[in-house]
Amino acid sequence: MSQKAFKILNEDMPFKGFFNVKKYTLQHTLYDGGWSEPVEREVFHRGNCVAVLLYDPVLDEVIIIEQFRAGAILKPEQEEAWLLEIVAGAMEDGETAEQVARREAKEEAGCEIGEMIRINQFFTSPGGTSECLTLFCGKVDASEVGGIHGLDHEDEDIKVTSHQFDEVWELLQQERIVSAIPIIAIQWLYINRDKLRQRWT
8 A cells, every 4th residue: 555645735715703614625545556536625623622521539420511502403302402511622822731621620610620631632523623632531529519600701601510420321321411522531431430539539
C-alpha cells in the first residue's frame, strides 16, 4: 500500500455563524494505490472541546447535567430535546484542556474539581465535524451539588443533580442517557470505579 496522504484542492466557507461550515474539494490516496477522484465534503467546525465526568468517590455519586439541545429537536417527543449529559465546553485561545475542565465545572455545575484524570482524546463524529474532544474524570464533593447553573450571556439553562453511580448506570441501560460523550465516560467509570475509589479515598 502506498503512503497515506491527501490534498486539499479547494476550500470555501458557505456558512459562518455561531459555528462554521467549510466545504472542501480534496483527494486522498487509495489502499490499492493511486489517488481518489476529487470529492466534495462539508465539515462542521467548532474547534476542540473538553468534557469532564464529575465524580465523588466518597459518596459514590456522579454529577449529571440536563439541558436543551437543538440537535435533538427532531426526536418524537418535545421533552426528549432535554438531554442528560456531563459538563463540557469549547477550548478558548490560550487555555489548556485541564483549565477548560475546571472552568466549565464551575460555570455549568458549581463544582470545584480536586484531582483529575485524563480518560482519552477522540473525534466525536469525524465523518462530518472537526471536533476533537479531551475527556477527563474529576474528583468533586457532591454533598452540596444541585440547582440551576450556566452563563446568561451564553443562554445556558442547566439543571444539575447528583446521583448514585448505580442509578446513573441504570439510566444508561434504560437509554435515558443518549449523548455519546457521557456514555463513554460512564462506561469508563464502570470499568475503573473500584480502582478509582481506592486511589481517591
